[in-house]
Amino acid sequence: MDRNLPEGEGPVHVPLGHIVANEKWRGSQLIQEMQGKIKLVFEDGLTSADFYLSSRSCILYITEADLVAGNSYRKRIVRVRNSGNLQGIVVVEKTQISEQYFAAIQKFTVLDLGMVLLPVANQMEASCLIVQLVQEQTKEPSKNPFLRKKRSMLSELSLVRTVQQIPGVGKVKAPLLLQKFPTIQRLSNASIQELEGVVGHTVAQQIHAFFSQPR
Structure with missing residues (x-):
């Protein structure tokens, strides 16, 4: 077994242009929406990840029901x-029902663990x-070393979406x-005075309070 993969899961081979999906998602709306856009391979026995984009990149899908049920999803993450x-x-369903739990998983995933979190409204x-992420995986890397140093579309998307969720910020x-x-780290360490110059006093206080809450 590959020591770098989650406990209980062996190496996962992902053909180029495909994703490997956990068998539990077969027949779901999520899979139905992806069919015809990307090639899917189903595999039973995936205990941590829901989808593998490559042998070294995976998606953990946290549903509305997972959030409402408690913190058991944290073990997988x-x-x-x-x-x-x-x-x-980490892809999370942020709905009217699960919104009250979103701040907790956002702080746990992004601030405590330093992982990518992307909220979605529905499947x-x-x-x-997911289709967009698969397409990025299959792009040829740039031969220009300066371009390679730029943040990927995924990183940019994650940052923007994460910051948008902070009270008072938005798009x-x-x-x-x-x-x-x-970076999230620099934003979380910014003083109210530093933030005021960008978003004004009221929103600066909201941002500072958001990052100051116990996690």
């Missing part, structure tokens, strides 16, 4: 996080996101904040 070379992307939106202020504070 931690297993992937501790697996070494495997990059885990239809999630299918579009307008998120890009402004990221111009000044290009």
Whole structure:
């Protein structure tokens, strides 16, 4: 067994242009929306990841029901996080019902574990996101070393979506904040005075309070 993969899962071979999906998703709306856009291979026995984009990149899909049920989903995330070379992307259903639990998983995943978290409204939106991620995986890397140093589309998307979820920020202020504070770590360490220059006093207080809450 590959020591860098989550406990209980052996190496997963993912053909180019395909994704390997956990058998439990067969017949779901998520799979139905992806069919015809990407090639799917189903595999039983995947205990941590729901989808493998490559042998070193996987998606953990946290549903509305998972969030409402409690914190058991955290064990799966931690297993992937501790697996070494495997990059885990956490996709979370943020709905009216699960919204009250979203801040907790956002802080746990992004701030505590340093992983990518992408909120989606439903499985239809999630299918579009997964297709987009698969397409990026199959792109040829740039031969220009300066271009290779740029953040990937996935990193940019994750950052923007994460910052948009902070109370008082939204779609307008998120890009402004990221111009000044290009990482979550720098944004979380910014003082109210530093934030005021970008978003004003009221929102600066909201952002500071968001990052100051006990996790």
